Amino acid sequence: MPVAPDPHPSFGSYAHPHRLVTTEWLSANIGAPGLKIIESNEDILLYDIGHVPGAIKLDWRNELIDPLTRDVIDGQRFAALMRAKGIGRDDTVVVYGDRANGTAAATLWIFDLFGHRDVRLLDGGRDAWISEARDTTFEFPATGFGDYPAVERDDKSARAFRQDVVANLDVPLVDARVFEEYTGELVDLDRPDEQALRAGHIPTAVNIPWTSAVGPDSRFRPRAELDVIYGSALGAGAPIVYSRMGRLSSHTWFTLTYLLGVDRVRNYDGGWTEWANSVGMPMATGAEPGAAPAGAHR
Numbered sequence: 001m002p003v004a005p006d007p008h009p010s011f012g013s014y015a016h017p018h019r020l021v022t023t024e025w026l027s028a029n030i031g032a033p034g035l036k037i038i039e040s041n042e043d044i045l046l047y048d049i050g051h052v053p054g055a056i057k058l059d060w061r062n063e064l065i066d067p068l069t070r071d072v073i074d075g076q077r078f079a080a081l082m083r084a085k086g087i088g089r090d091d092t093v094v095v096y097g098d099r100a101n102g103t104a105a106a107t108l109w110i111f112d113l114f115g116h117r118d119v120r121l122l123d124g125g126r127d128a129w130i131s132e133a134r135d136t137t138f139e140f141p142a143t144g145f146g147d148y149p150a151v152e153r154d155d156k157s158a159r160a161f162r163q164d165v166v167a168n169l170d171v172p173l174v175d176a177r178v179f180e181e182y183t184g185e186l187v188d189l190d191r192p193d194e195q196a197l198r199a200g201h202i203p204t205a206v207n208i209p210w211t212s213a214v215g216p217d218s219r220f221r222p223r224a225e226l227d228v229i230y231g232s233a234l235g236a237g238a239p240i241v242y243s244r245m246g247r248l249s250s251h252t253w254f255t256l257t258y259l260l261g262v263d264r265v266r267n268y269d270g271g272w273t274e275w276a277n278s279v280g281m282p283m284a285t286g287a288e289p290g291a292a293p294a295g296a297h298r
Contacts, residue, residue, distance in 0.1 A: 002118045003035045003092040011123075013223035015261025019254075020123045020220070021094055027134055030054050036091045040107040041098040041126065050136035052096070052129060056085050056143060060103050060247065064110050072153065072269070078114050079150040086143025089116070089151075096122035096129065100211060100218035105251035109267060113153050121254065127218040158253065160240045160266035162274055165202065166281075169292040171237030173205040174230075176249040177272065182207040184285035194244045196276035200285040202242070203292050206233045210248045213255040226260055238264035245271045 006025035011017035029035055030053055037055040039047050047057045058064070063081060066073050073081070087093065093116060097104030101121055111119040122129070130136070155161075165173070180186035184199035201207065212229050215221055221229070239262060243249035246269025256262040275281050284290030 002090070003029060003032050006120075010222075014220075014259045016258040019120050019258040021120050022123055023128050023132055023134060026052065026094060026096075026122055026129075034088075034091050036085075036087045036093050038085075038093060038095045038104075038107065039097060039126065040095055040104045042103045043098055046098055046126065048138070050130075050138060053135055053137045053139075054141050055096075056087075056141060058085065058095075058107060060107050060110075064107065072110055072113060075114065075150045075152050078110075078153070079148045082148035083146045084143075085146065086141075087146040087148060089146075089148050091118070091146070093119040094122055095119065096125045098126045100127060100214045100251075101125035102210065102248050102251055105254045106247040109158065109250040109253055112158055113155070114151050115154060124217060124219040131217070157264070158257070158266055160242075160268040162268070162270050162278065162281075164266070165240055165242075165268050165275070168237070168240065169202075169204050172234050172239040173202060173289075174233055174239060174241045174249075174252060175201045175205040175207045175272075176210040176241055176243045176252040177201075177207070178209050179207055179287075181244075181272070183287055191244075194273050196244075196273050198276040198283055200276070200283040201272070201290075202275055203282050203284045203290040205242075205284075206289050207287075208233055208252070210243065210251045213251065213259075220255070220259060223259065226255065230256065230260060234262060238266060240266050240268050242268040242271045242275075245269060245273050 005018035006021040008022045011020050038058045039051050039055045040058045040060050044059050095104045095108050108119050175182050182201045241249040241252045246267050253265050253267040256265045282293045
């Protein structure tokens with residue numbers, strides 16, 4: 001049975017306030033029947049030096065992404081992973097992580113692809129929990145085995161592929177990387193698997209770094225501020241967001257979908273890494289979005 005949502009008034013102006021929980025709510029609900037807590041970090045070693053009591057470690061890169069096909073794992077493997085983690089199909093899942101929930105949001109996005117009905121994000125993530133000196137533990141929870149059926153992954157509602165982007169350069173396109181990557185000034189990345197042969201951005205894309213959605217405390221900005229940040233970039237049509245490999249743009253997808261209530265937002269998880277390493281893809285450099293070149297639709 002789903003756990004009651006967090007009624008905190010700061011969430012009231014968001015389109016789907018039940019998708020967020022506060023540190024206070026999580027602290028009060030640890031151990032509640034039907035609640036599963038997941039820590040999903042960019043730095044996978046952080047879990048081992050202290051985590052929220054009862055939290056299950058989930059490695060986005062090594063457990064949710066297929067290493068051979070460079071794709072999200074399929075329904076059979078997702079179901080098997082959930083069972084191994086002790087997560088049931090009807091459980092309320094709260095995800096949190098480091099770096100303002102950048103990777104945690106990507107984990108939530110994958111849960112969404114598999115239609116998990118009740119998955120929420122801890123506002124402020126691990127940063128907020130640790131900064132408030134809340135309880136942590138080194139103990140691994142006894143998860144048991146969850147009851148999770150194999151479900152088909154939905155690749156249409158919240159996901160875009162390269163061909164979808166090529167065919168829709170006239171819809172709002174948001175590049176969620178840092179400005180220097182967008183302009184083409186930054187090419188020396190810290191992850192070899194995210195390297196691209198060319199630097200720049202997809203033509204027509206506007207740059208709104210994913211961190212624009214959060215304040216210095218890693219919590220989401222108020223609705224009024226988010227409306228200003230994203231409002232001018234969202235015209236007619238279903239927006240597509242992207243980053244290097246779709247991980248950090250998942251955070252932007254969450255912001256647009258659940259906090260601002262924008263319809264049919266899709267995350268292009270091939271991202272700039274796929275686009276820039278593919279033959280014949282148009283690109284732009286500099287601070288301006290650029291125009292879609294003639295013949296770009298193929």
